[in-house]
Amino acid sequence: MDSQPLDFEKPILELQRRLQELKSHSDTQDIDFDSEVESMELKIRETRREIYENLTAWQRVLIARHVQRPFALDYIGRCFSEWVELHGDRVYG
Incomplete structure (x- = not known):
């Protein structure tokens, strides 16, 4: 989702960017922003839920x-360690 976001996902990405900035400021300035971080994470979850519950058909x-x-x-490679793709000889059904 991060490298090629869809248009309706951009508010979520903006909130995540602001959360990362807040965390980096907390680390560099040695200030406790735990309550702000928690509220930002809650807002991200709520925004994500709201966006994905109200998708249009085109979205x-x-x-x-x-x-x-x-x-x-991709799924086959993760589910099975060894598999052989079978092809018919196009003579027998």
């Missing part, structure tokens, strides 16, 4: 056609 198509979505061979 669902865009998710299904996303470039980074795994293909069948």
Whole structure:
């Protein structure tokens, strides 16, 4: 999702970017931002839920056609250690 975000995912990415900035400021300045970090994470979860619960039909198509979505061979490679693709000889059914 990070390298090629869809248009409707951009608010989530913006919130995640701001969260990373907040965490980096917390580390570099040695200030405790735990409550702000928790509220930001909650806001990210709520925004993500709201966006994905209200997708239009076209947005669902865009998710299904996303470039980074795994293909069948990706699933097969993760499920089975050794497999042989069988091909028919086109003579017998």
